[in-house]
Amino acid sequence: MNTADPTEITIRLLKRALHLLASEPNEQISYLKQLGVNPDEIALEFDDAFRRAIGTSGMGLLSKEVVAAAQPVDERLRQMTNSSTEVWTKSNLETSPEWRLLRSLAKEALAKISETAG
Known part of the structure; x- marks a missing residue:
């Protein structure tokens, strides 16, 4: 049985969400069209990944630096909301x-x- 490392999964999800948020508008819109959703979906995907990172960090499996790096994005999304x-x-x-x-x-x-x- 092959079980994935929860830390690696968390980092991958967080990086994917950040990559989407960092993408150019045309790439974001293309992504949204593929899914048939509105722009807030991009924020929701980040929120899911960020909350998972906080939990993983709280268990001691993920460095607090990773969470701290993404904190300004979370704060900005909260302000936008x-x-x-x-x-x-x-x-x-x-x-x-x-x-x-x-x-x-x-x-x-x-x-x-x-x-x-990494």
Whole structure:
């Protein structure tokens, strides 16, 4: 029986979610069209992976540095969610400064996690 390492799975899921958040708008929109979902799905995928990383870190299986690297992305998504501006549209995904900042934070987090966790 081949069981996957929960730490490796968590890091892979987190990197995948960050890669999607860091992607160019046309790539994000293409992904959303394939799934038939709205832009908030990108945030939900990150949230799932980030919450898993927090849990895995809490069990001592994942370094706190990995969670810390992704924390600014989580904070930015929370701000976007609580904003009075409608950020969860494809149009805003393409043009808004909120999404540009989010992409930048996701790129930084991805680089830090790649350095820390490989």
